[in-house]
Amino acid sequence: MKQKKEHEFIAQGKLVLQLYVSGMSQRSMEAIKNLRQICDAYLKSAYELEIIDIYKHPELAVKHQTIFSPCLIKKLPEPKKILIGNLSNTEKVITALGITS
Secondary structure: OHHHHHHHHHHOOOEEEEEEEOOOOHHHHHHHHHHHHHHHHHHOOOEEEEEEEOOOOHHHHHHOOOOOOOEEEEEEOOOOEEEEOOOOOHHHHHHHHOOOO
16 A cells, blocks of 8 residues: 555656754754755655654664664655764755756
8 A cells, every 4th residue: 555655646747755853953053944944945845754752763773774863755756865963954955856946
């Protein structure tokens, strides 16, 4: 079922993003805020964002080989991209995600 869901997002031109954070740390909260601002400004509703707390779900961090936090993974569309940090550099984030304004 998940495979079908991911293909539906590709067909609709949506980005599928996962943001790994470490609890409610300052850097994690900044990354969440910065990413939401970028998504609201550039993507509107053309994205799916899953925020994963590695303290609550360490098995997901291991499964996706995530060792840094905050860490943003663009799963779809390919190619997969990984960004580390609080995502404060908007230009770098939109370029890495392939967003054209």
